[in-house]
Amino acid sequence: MSYTVAEFITLRLKQLGCHHVFGVPGTSCSDFIDSLVADPDMHFINTVNELEAGYAADGYGRQGALGAVSVAYGVGTLSMANGIASALTERVPLAVINGGPTDKDLSLEAEYDVLFSHSTGFGKTDLHVFKELTLAAEEIRDLDGAADRIDQLLITALEQSGPVYIEIPQDLWKKPIGHFSANLNYTARRHRAGRRQFVRAIKNTLTDANKPVVLLGAELVRFGLIDEAMQFVESQGLPFYTTLLSKSLVSESHPLFCGVYDSDLAPSTITQGVESSDCVIALGCLFGIDHRFMVVSLKDKLIRVAFNKAMVGNNVLRKLSLGTALEAINALPRLNTQQNSIPSVAGLSYQQRREQWQSKFENDPYSGALGHDGIFAAIGDFLNTTQSPYYISLDTCLASFPGADIPVMDTQCFLANPIWLSIGQGTPAAIGSYFATGKRPLIVTGDGGFQMVSQAFSSFVQNNIPAIIVIVDNGSYAIEQFLIDGTFFTEPGKAPLDYVMLNGWKYENMPHVYNGGIGLRVNTYEDLLGALQHAHARSDQPCVIAAQIPMKDLPAENRAFLGI
Incomplete structure (x- = not known):
């Protein structure tokens, strides 16, 4: 059977366990997307924007399969660059499949100084940029040996665990790929020198x-x-x-x-x-x-x-x-003769894991105004009462610190971005983790990070993903305030930095804008626990919960760090 270039890449993705490709359609990749749509085992997940697509592919690739993303040349790929940088930094196997300029496009640009669509006019911009953001990046302009070169790029993504970039001139998608091995057989190299x-x-x-x-x-x-x-x-x-x-x-x-x-x-x-x-x-x-x-x-x-x-x-x-x-x-005899003197946290609740911080909780978890610690106390208690598996996605914000102590009994059900530290990553990355695992997402995000990617809620609605999104709503980039000037939290009456302030959103009204889902607002531990239980019972649609907390609230460990 003869395969086109587009069909060949589709086949290879499928053989490598990748059955979902995320992206925004563009003419440069339309023939590749058509090949995905024509294959009953493959799915093209149309996201709202390219950054969301990159983050979603990143979340997919963290679950043991190769992630994949395809968007428009230039305007699309450069918009999603941050998502690919996340995969590079945190070593996530992922393939960026891009449709590039044809030989004619490049020739006319060089000869007449007329730009092809989405060209910057300064050379092969996408290729040069993604050489810096991937483990390997190549354009395939010659079909002789193209299958082997594509295979080697995909093998690199798997063997070295990171993103790769494959650029196909858009007039080659439907050309025959030529001879290739039926299966992608390789043996991962193991280095033994040290x-x-x-x-x-x-x-x-x-x-x-x-x-x-x-x-x-x-x-x-x-x-x-x-x-x-x-x-x-x-x-x-x-x-x-x-x-x-x-x-x-x-x-x-x-x-x-x-x-x-x-x-x-x-x-x-x-x-x-x-x-x-x-x-x-x-x-x-x-x-x-x-x-x-x-x-x-x-x-x-x-x-x-x-x-x-x-x-x-x-x-x-x-x-x-x-x-x-x-x-x-593992071939060594037992060398450790010491008794385990470090207490295990197995079986402990969120509150028990953080007993040393109880004096810092004040009345937060159970009465009065809700705060960071009360949010996670409610989430921990909620997870303890449900048997349904949730996939927890923790966005980069002050909540990252207490979020580490959520008791998790299941395996392969938690996502964070603690090395790259990109606020906003957690919400769209959960889309990818959902398609890879089938587990219902429970997302905790700061309001600043969520505002960067809020259109992703539309993708949850469109794809019937029953995510529960808890937004820590304090009206500011609180983590930046903490890092830049923590005295705001220690000095009563001190105003926050002007440039960390956010426009307050009515997140609970988002379902009206995006034509689906549930929206709730809470400000006590009891109300949040009830909202989580309500959302859990509505497993047919996504739910956004705005958890309103005081702007000066900090997680207990951050308070201790500042001496308050």
């Missing part, structure tokens, strides 16, 4: 350690290595933590699970367990600014391997793959 050094470091440090712990990271999800990591944890009897990026990697009911180390603002039992350890073994972890204190202060006590790079402190070892490292350390 194995002995890594094992030696583990043996020497773990044998003498009094308080060893393990940090489990997102690469374990990306490459299906969770069981191998847990074999090491359980055979050595080691307390373990996850990062926020890898929360729900393992059920938090596991007796050795001690919490989520999201930053040095985590509860003291967590920060002390990690930061005072004399041996921290980090497997597949990505570290960002919120981990800087921990990484620098531990020095040689931190032994880590992630994405083919192994380190002891700041000393880089020879190239080593995580799978190879796990294979090697």
Whole structure:
């Protein structure tokens, strides 16, 4: 059977477990989109804008399959660049499929200085931009060997876990691809050069350690290595933590699970367990600014391997793959002779996990004005009473800190953006996670982040996605106020920075604008819990809940940081 270029890429995506491609239609990619629509096993998910499409593909790719996105050349691709940067930074396998200018377009532009559609007039802009935002980027202008080149790009996305960019001149979509292998067969390369050094470091440090712990990271999800990591944890009897990026990697009911180390603002039992350890073994972890204190202060006590790079402190070892490292350390005899002295958080409620902060809660969770801590107390209590699986998407905002302590008993059901830290990512990324997992999204977002991507609510309505979106409505970019000038929260009567203020929206009226869904507004713990239960019962449509809180409210750990 003869395949066109468009049909070939469609086939390969399907073979790699990608059955949903997100995008906004444009003439440059219309022939490719037609091939998706013609295939009963594929779905083109039409989003409201290109940034939403990029975020949705990012959310899809985090669930173990390849994500894919296709939008118009130039005006579309450049609009979604931030979503692809998120996938690059947090190592999400994703393919950007773009339709580019034809040879005729380029020739006429060069000869007559007349721009083709969406050209900047300064060369191959899309290709140059996405070379900086992907692991590999190529344009396919010659069909001789095109199938192999496309295959290699897709293999790169999977083997190295990150985005790639494939540009097809729009007059080649319907051309025959030529000969290609029926299946995309490849064996992931495993680097072994640093194995002995890594094992030696583990043996020497773990044998003498009094308080060893393990940090489990997102690469374990990306490459299906969770069981191998847990074999090491359980055979050595080691307390373990996850990062926020890898929360729900393992059920938090596991007796050795001690919490989520999201930053040095985590509860003291967590920060002390990690930061005072004399041996921290980090497997597949990505570290960002919120981990800087921990990484620098531990020095040689931190032994880590992630994405083919192994380190002891700041000393880089020879190239080593995580799978190879796990294979090697799982062959070790039991080296840890210490009893687990770090309390597990398994079985604890949100409030119990944060008991040390109770004095900071004031009356927030149960009476008086609602605040950040009351929002998550209500969400935790709600999740504890329902048997239906939810996929929790936590947007970047002040709520990121208490959100790390939501008890999660299910696995592969949590999404955050804690390394790239792009506010607004969580809502559209949940669209992708829904199509990948089928689990109902429960989204917590700040009002500033939501206003950036609010049109995504239309996509929830159009695609009958029964998401529950809880908006932390304090009328400002509160996380920026906290980072720039925290005295606003400590000094009564002090005005916020003018440039962090938002126009107040009536989020509860959004269903009238977008022709579907439920809109609610609450300002107490009891009302929020009731609203969540009401939304849960209406599983046929999305629901937006505006949780109104005082502008000066902070999560307990942020209050403690400021000494209030």
